[in-house]
Amino acid sequence: MLEEKNTIRISKDELAHLGEGQVGYVRKMTSDELIERFPGAADLQAGLNLWALFAANGTPIMLSDDASTPYVTAAENQLNTVSVH
Template identity: 55%
Template sequence: MLLKEASSRLTKSELAHLGAGEVGYIRKMKSDEVSRCFPEAPEIDPTLDLWALFAADGTPILLTDNRSSTFFKAAEDDLKTVSLH
């Protein structure tokens, strides 16, 4: 509810930049989703479990098959992390 109230007072631009440089999110991905977010990535085995780290604005930062690596990269970039399901 608090986010909804805050978003009604923020412009779209302000909302898009909320958490920029401070927050990152980690998300499990399927191989067929990779090319959309990471167009430079090679073809990936569809049975592989993948994890991605994104900036708060959705900018892709890291793609890996090791979930722990996403947390290490976030810490290295001084980002607080959240997971999306």
Template identity: 45%
Template sequence: MLMKEANSHLTKTELAGIGNGEVAYIRKIRSEDVSRCFPEAPDIDPSVDLWALFGADGTPILLTDNRSSTFFKAAEDELKTVSLH
């Protein structure tokens, strides 16, 4: 893991690399954002609640309508999930 002095700043690239392959985040995603994050996904009914699992660097991993599936996939891939506020 990358370590910096307390008074230094991380670049966006350095920040994106922290936890890569070890950490993932789950977030609700709007149907209009699906094609940007998951270009191979078909058109989705806007009334469906969607959840996405992303790698620490923002790489899309999973799109689903079942939030629990994101946790199962993260566990399967040995990724720790974190909350974003």
């Protein structure tokens, strides 16, 4: 049996903006990971467990030491959240 597959082609620019203003992702990270990924970030104590909310394109939105805060912030900004493990 043959299956028909529908594909959508989008540009790299369209992909970069996919979900913009609609989707945010929450990720648990250590302060060490954040310092490595975002060298310009505010001074953070090493070894902290933190929760970050990012825009769909990876732009950081907020950082917290409380797991529920990123979800509350996302809801306040009408973002649908997904978790990244």
